Amino acid sequence: MSIWSQKLSRPPYTDMGEDQHLSPIFGRGAPTLAGWKRRRKTLLRRWQDVLGSHSMPEFDRTEARVEEFELPEAHATLFRLPTSPATRQLALLLRPKTAIHRPCPGAIVPFYNPDLMAGYDLATRQPKERSTTHFGRHLVQQGYVVLCTQAFPFNTVPDPKSDANFAWWHAAAAKVLGDNPHWTGMGKLIWDTWLGTDFLLRQPDVDAERILIIGHSLGGKMAFYNGALDERIKAVIASDFGIGYSFTNWQDPWYLGTKVHDPRLGVGHHELLALTAPRAFLLIAGLYDKRESWQYLNEAAKVYALHGREHALGMFDHASGHTPTEESMRIAYEWLTEQFGLPPMPWQV
Secondary structure, eight states, X not given: OOHHHHHTTSOSOSOOOSOOOOOOSSOSSOOOHHHHHHHHHHHHHHHHHHHBOOOOOOOOOOOEEEEEEEETTEEEEEEEEXXXXXXXXXXXXXXXXSOSSSSEEEEEEEESOHHHHHTBOTTTOOBOOOOTTOHHHHHHHTTOEEEEEEOTHHHHSOOOSOOGGGHHHHHHHHHHXXXXXXXXXXXXXXXXXXHHHHHHHTSTTEEEEEEEEEEETHHHHHHHHHHHHOTTOOEEEEESOOOSTTTTTTTSTTTTGGGXXXXXXXXXXXXXXXXXXXXXXXXXXXXXXXXXXXXXXXXXXXXXXHTTXXXXXXXXXXXXXXXXXXXXXXXXXXXXXHHHTOOOOOOOO
C-alpha cells in the first residue's frame, strides 16, 4: 500500500494561509482530460515564451572525463560537460558499489557545486559534515546512479573573490544575458540541467523509466522547472524553494528577473506545476514553502485527478526552517520508493 503517497496528497491542516489569488487552471464546466491536453499546449507555449531562448550556435557536447576515484559509498567519476561553446559545467557521477537494482534508477541533483550534494570535498576527498541535504550520497546508498551538477555562475565568469551581495551570480547573469538577450537566467539553469539529464540517460546502466530530479533551495527551483518541462524526468522532490513568486527571490536576474513583476506575465507556478502531471512531485516545505504552498498544489491537483494520479502529488511541511529535517528526508525517500515501485533501502545521513 502506498501509505506516504496517500498521506502526503492531503493537507494536514484546514487553514491554507493568505489567499494567493491564483487564476483557475480550468474555466467553467467540468474539466476533461481532452480539454486539459489542449490547455497544456497553451500553458507550455506561454512558459517557453517567458523563459526565452538562447542565441548560441551549435557546439560539441562531448564530455571530458577529469578523474575517477573511490568514495566509501560510491564509484565516483568527475566530468566536465559542455554547456555552451565556451563553458563546461563540473558534474560528478556516482555509481553504487553494488548494483541493488538492474537497471539502476537515476537521479540528477543540481546545486551550486557537486561537492555540496555529494557530501565530499572534491579537492581533498574528505567527507563534509553530514547533512540532510547530501542528496547524492543518500541516493547512491539506495542504489541510484546519481549525477550532481553545477550552477552556471561557477563556470561562466572568474571568481570575483568576494560573493558579497551575490557578486558572482550577478556577474554571471550579466554575462549570460548579455550574450543571449532573449533568454532568462532561469532558462540557462534549465538548459544546463537538461544537458546533465542527457548525460545521465546515456549511461547504459540507468533505468530511463525511473529518473528523479531532486534539489534544495536553488536546486529545488531547478528541480521544479526541469521536472515540469522535461518529460524524461519521472519524479521530482523539491525542498523549500518557495513556490510563490513572492516567497523568495524569483526577481533576481539569474531566475526570472523583472518579468516576475510584469502584469503581462500571464502564468503562475501552479500552472507550471500542473505541467508535471501525471509524473510524481513532492514538495518539502519548511520556511519559504509553507501552508500557502498548498494552494498551488491544490490547483494542480485538479490535473492529477484527471489522470487518476491524485497520490502522485504531495507535500510534507516540517515547518522547522529552511534545511530539511532527517524525518522529512526519510519520508521523502519512502514516498519515492512508492512512486517508483521499488523496495525501501537503508541509507544514512
